[in-house]
Amino acid sequence: MLEATGLENVAISDPVDTFGGASGEEKARAYDVHGYAFLARKPR
Amino acid sequence: MTSPAAAVIDPRAAAARHDRILIERLVELVPTLIVLMTESGRNPPRFGYENAPVTVFNAHLITCRPRPTVEGNDQGPSRQPTYGTSGERRQAMQDLHVDQDQLRHQVRDKYRQVAVAPAGDYHFHTGRRLAKKLGYDQRALAELPDEAVESFAGIANPFTLRALEPGERVVDVGSGGGFDSHIAARLVGDTGTVIGVDMTREMLDKSRTVAWEMRVTNVEFREGLAESLPVESEWADVVISNGVINLCPDKKAVFEEIFRVLRPGGHVQFGDIANGRPVPEGALQDIDLWTG
Numbered sequence: 001m002l003e004a005t006g007l008e009n010v011a012i013s014d015p016v017d018t019f020g021g022a023s024g025e026e027k028a029r030a031y032d033v034h035g036y037a038f039l040a041r042k043p044r
Numbered sequence: 045m046t047s048p049a050a051a052v053i054d055p056r057a058a059a060a061r062h063d064r065i066l067i068e069r070l071v072e073l074v075p076t077l078i079v080l081m082t083e084s085g086r087n088p089p090r091f092g093y094e095n096a097p098v099t100v101f102n103a104h105l106i107t108c109r110p111r112p113t114v115e116g117n118d119q120g121p122s123r124q125p126t127y128g129t130s131g132e133r134r135q136a137m138q139d140l141h142v143d144q145d146q147l148r149h150q151v152r153d154k155y156r157q158v159a160v161a162p163a164g165d166y167h168f169h170t171g172r173r174l175a176k177k178l179g180y181d182q183r184a185l186a187e188l189p190d191e192a193v194e195s196f197a198g199i200a201n202p203f204t205l206r207a208l209e210p211g212e213r214v215v216d217v218g219s220g221g222g223f224d225s226h227i228a229a230r231l232v233g234d235t236g237t238v239i240g241v242d243m244t245r246e247m248l249d250k251s252r253t254v255a256w257e258m259r260v261t262n263v264e265f266r267e268g269l270a271e272s273l274p275v276e277s278e279w280a281d282v283v284i285s286n287g288v289i290n291l292c293p294d295k296k297a298v299f300e301e302i303f304r305v306l307r308p309g310g311h312v313q314f315g316d317i318a319n320g321r322p323v324p325e326g327a328l329q330d331i332d333l334w335t336g
Contacts, residue, residue: 001295001296001299002299002312005296005299005300005302005303006303007299007303007312011205013200013204013205016177016178016179016199016200016201018168018169018177018178018199018200018317019167019168019169020177021169022166022167022168022169023165023166023167024166024167024168027167030321031319031320031321031323032319032320032321033317033318033319033320034317034318034320035178035199035200035315035316035317036199036200036315036316036317036318037200037201037202037204037205037313037314037315038205038312038313038314038315038316039205039206039311039312039313040311040312040313041309041310041311041312042303042306042307042308042309042310042311042312043308043309044308044309
């Protein structure tokens with residue numbers, strides 16, 4: 001979606017276990033949900 | 045970053061000043077908005093979920109905001125989202141899985157709780173524990189007062205893939221209690237500026253009060269929606285966000301707004317969630333799952 005918007009050089013971090021140890025962990029595990037950092041640039 | 049003058053500013057007066065500035069800027073943007081809506085109708089932007097590297101899921105909290113007219117928060121003329129009038133745009137809106145207004149209402153309620161009761165029982169971590177888990181700089185974290193950190197409910201660290209540079213102008217989409225905005229304000233320094241945008245009054249009150257108490261003068265918090273940011277086009281060097289976009293049903297509109305406010309060559313860097321397994325259609329239509 002980022003590239004479809006016109007952004008370029010998209011980068012994604014390694015996954016982060018954001019919900020580990022929280023009460024929402026079970027739901028997160030069920031759908032393999034993790035946190036990620038995203039980076040993209042608007043063309044010059 | 046600090047100024048003796050800031051010490052005599054009343055938070056409520058500061059909030060009123062922000063609102064007046066917002067109205068003035070919105071009025072200035074009306075001609076631009078008309079052009080944007082016209083152009084989007086002629087040349088519908090090409091968006092497609094099929095191109096997403098990963099599927100952004102909606103399991104965590106929100107930060108896209110309701111229209112300012114909801115619940116008496118009418119701050120004057122408001123920008124409508126820059127939806128075009130094309131058949132493609134109308135179809136895109138019909139394809140949304142949940143009612144946008146209802147979702148915004150639930151998200152606002154959830155984040156109101158996080159603002160006023162940050163130590164409450166939530167399905168996600170909050171505050172310093174979460175910030176440490178996500179790898180924020182420990183020294184920067186230690187320098188912030190509890191009030192600036194306790195309502196933090198982000199997903200990842202938006203500063204890991206690229207460091208902010210001194211002097212940059214930053215927009216924080218869904219700034220919440222202001223944690224990421226304050227981190228950004230320290231990174232860009234006195235020559236930089238940070239504009240936090242959020243839709244929850246309690247979060248705005250909190251972030252503005254903390255800024256006032258910290259005597260921070262290079263950060264400003266505005267009321268607005270992720271789909272219609274109260275920021276002029278191509279103003280920002282960087283757009284940051286954390287745990288917000290996944291809560292917005294119309295992600296195309298959000299990314300379109302981010303693209304609009306970025307200058308050419310500017311960066312968007314945000315933290316959010318993604319699911320590795322497909323989510324059943326029924327779950328996508330269950331609004332309770334969007335807000336946890």
